[in-house]
Structure formats: structure tokens, C-alpha cells
Amino acid sequence: MSIAKSTTADVKRITTRILREMKVKGERITMLTAYDFSMARILDQAGIDILLVGDSASNVIAGHETTLPITLDQMIFLSASVVRGVSRALVVCDLPFGTYQGDSKNALQSAVRIMKESGAHAVKLEGGEFVIESVKRIISAGIPVMGHLGLMPQSIYRFGTYVVRATEQDEAEQLLRDAQLLQDAGCFAVVLEKIPSTLAQQVQARLEIPVIGIGAGPLCDGQVLVTHDMLGITQEFSPRFLRRYGSLGDDMLDAFRRYAADVRAGDFPKMEESY
Ligand code: KIV
Numbered sequence: 617m618s619i620a621k622s623t624t625a626d627v628k629r630i631t632t633r634i635l636r637e638m639k640v641k642g643e644r645i646t647m648l649t650a651y652d653f654s655m656a657r658i659l660d661q662a663g664i665d666i667l668l669v670g671d672s673a674s675n676v677i678a679g680h681e682t683t684l685p686i687t688l689d690q691m692i693f694l695s696a697s698v699v700r701g702v703s704r705a706l707v708v709c710d711l712p713f714g715t716y717q718g719d720s721k722n723a724l725q726s727a728v729r730i731m732k733e734s735g736a737h738a739v740k741l742e743g744g745e746f747v748i749e750s751v752k753r754i755i756s757a758g759i760p761v762m763g764h765l766g767l768m769p770q771s772i773y774r775f776g777t778y779v780v781r782a783t784e785q786d787e788a789e790q791l792l793r794d795a796q797l798l799q800d801a802g803c804f805a806v807v808l809e810k811i812p813s814t815l816a817q818q819v820q821a822r823l824e825i826p827v828i829g830i831g832a833g834p835l836c837d838g839q840v841l842v843t844h845d846m847l848g849i850t851q852e853f854s855p856r857f858l859r860r861y862g863s864l865g866d867d868m869l870d871a872f873r874r875y876a877a878d879v880r881a882g883d884f885p886k887m888e889e890s891y
Contacts, residue, residue: 630665630706632738632760632804638665638837639826645805645838647828648846651677651694655843656701664705666828668840669695669736671710671770676844683769684713688726695734708762709736713770716741716750723750727759740807742768744794748801755802763798765791766832767810780831782811795819795827807840808832810857831857 624643627634638645647666650656651673659667673694674686688711695709709730716723727739738760741747754761766781775781782788791811798806805826808816813833820827820836829836841858844850848863878884 624665625663628704630704632706635665635706635805635826636824639824645826645828647838647840648843649673649840650698650701650707650843653697653701656698656705656707659843660702660705665838666840667698667702667705667707668740669698669707669709669734670740670842671712672842674712676842676850682772684772686712688712688715688729692730692734695730695736699735706738707736708738708740709734711739711741716754717743717747720749720753723747724753724757727754727761728757731759738762738804740764742770744790744797748797751798751801751803760804761802762828763795763803763806764809765794765798765806765811766808769809778810780810780812782815788812788815791815792819792822795823799823799825808836810855831855 624630624634624638635645645666646664647668648659648664649670649672650659650667651669656667669691671683671686671691673691674680674683677694678686678690680686691709691712695707699707711723711726711730715726730736730739739754740762741750742764744763744765751761751763767775767778772778782791795806803825805828806819806823807828807830808819810831813835816827816829816832817835826837828838828840830840842850845853845858846861848860849865849868851865875884
């Protein structure tokens with residue numbers, strides 16, 4: 617397996633400790649979302665360091681408008697499928713909306729279910745100060761936690777919009793405090809979504825744990841994208857931060873149309889494709 621520009625190519629298993637070492641060495645961390653076995657296998661073969669079973673599955677897999685409806689059982693099903701496809705990457709599963717915000721005991725129960733029933737290696741949750749008791753309780757049970765600040769899609773009805781967050785000083789200062797709180801509580805990494813790159817740079821410089829950006833500029837320790845977006849399977853979503861590495865949506869449409877035409881014309885299957 618060859619992984620371009622990575623000194624961790626020989627690492628058999630990505631762990632939270634290795635991610636921390638990558639930050640120290642200045643080596644960029646790669647992260648993409650995965651929701652099923654087949655995709656996870658390809659992502660793992662490509663040497664992607666972290667596979668996120670994101671609650672974005674609510675949008676791209678289930679077709680909901682927001683990430684709110686997806687359930688813990690559904691996340692566990694997806695996460696278990698991803699884990700079965702992976703031998704190297706660290707698998708992080710999102711705690712879905714409503715499974716950790718209320719009280720820390722409930723948060724721990726949700727995280728334990730993900731770890732036990734799916735075999736994921738870590739959980740991710742959105743928020744800083746207002747979920748810090750949940751973060752501490754989950755970590756005290758030995759479960760690695762990744763934080764998520766900036767644009768937090770589970771709070772979309774509070775924000776009212778998906779525009780760039782923390783452009784005002786108050787919110788930027790709160791984000792800096794939250795990032796520090798998450799590190800102090802023991803998080804192994806934090807995702808920053810859709811914030812100014814100068815603010816992301818400050819967080820990256822202040823924290824010892826890796827900072828993974830999505831729409832947070834080039835100065836984070838790593839980057840994450842939604843795989844369906846970067847492959848061009850979802851086409852209606854085109855924020856500035858999204859670079860497309862494929863046009864699979866078009867390729868699939870073409871393949872499905874050619875298949876349908878062949879079947880309708882009686883051209884598939886041919887005798888040599890039969891028994
Ligand atoms: O659910 C998700 O895909 C995410 C990424 C956008 C970071 O949280």
C-alpha cells in the first residue's frame with residue numbers, strides 16, 4: 617500500500633496517541649466520512665487516517681433535511697458496518713442529537729452503546745461548555761472523545777442558518793474557551809467547522825491536541841470532508857470549502873442509464889453472460 621507523503625504509512629493501526637504524534641511532527645491528518653462497509657474498505661486502503669461515521673448520514677444516507685432525526689440505533693448499525701471494513705483507520709462515531717446533551721449519565725450510556733455494539737474506537741459530539749460534564753464522564757469511562765465546535769449542525773434551529781460561525785468577537789472568544797475546555801477535559805482532537813481561518817489558526821496554535829478543519833482554512837492539523845460531497849455524489853451542495861475529487865454522481869447516472877438501455881434493448885445479458 618503506498619500513501620503519498622505520509623510517514624505513518626507503515627502504522628498498522630491509527631490510535632489517538634499516533635494522531636497526537638502527527639501533530640507534533642507537523643504531519644497532516646486525513647479524515648473522511650464513511651457510512652458503510654464497502655466505502656470504508658476503500659477509504660482504509662487509501663490510507664485515510666480517521667473514518668468518521670458522521671451524523672451527516674441523516675442527510676446523505678437517509679435524505680433528511682437536517683442531522684437531527686438520525687437515531688442512536690441507526691448510528692450503531694452504520695458504525696458497525698464501517699468497523700468491519702477497516703484494519704488501519706481510527707473509526708469515530710458521532711453521538712446523535714438528543715443522546716448526550718441532557719445529562720452526563722445518558723451521554724455515557726449512549727457512548728458505551730456505540731463502543732460495545734459497533735466496535736467504534738471513539739465518539740464525537742458537538743459543543744463546548746454546555747456539554748463538558750458529558751465529555752468528562754464519557755472520557756472517565758475510558759472512551760476517547762473528539763469535540764466539534766464552530767458550525768454545529770445539531771444546533772441548526774438555534775443558529776437558524778448554515779453561514780460561517782464565530783465571525784463576531786464574542787463568539788470567537790467563546791469558541792477559544794470551549795476549545796481549551798475540551799482539551800482540558802481530555803478530548804483527543806477537535807473538529808472546527810466553518811469558521812474564519814485566522815481563528816482556526818489560533819485554536820491550532822493554542823491546543824496540544826489535533827485540530828481537524830472543515831471550512832476552517834489550511835492551518836489546521838488535519839482536514840475532513842463528507843465523502844459523498846467530495847466524490848460528487850451529492851451535487852446540490854457546493855460551499856466554497858468543498859473541493860470535488862470526482863464526479864461519481866455523473867458517472868453513476870451514466871452507468872445506470874446505459875444499464876437500463878441495454879436491458880430494454882434486450883442487449884443484456886448476452887449468452888456468454890449466461891449459464
Ligand atoms: O457529521 C459529519 O459528517 C460531520 C463532519 C462534517 C465533520 O460532523
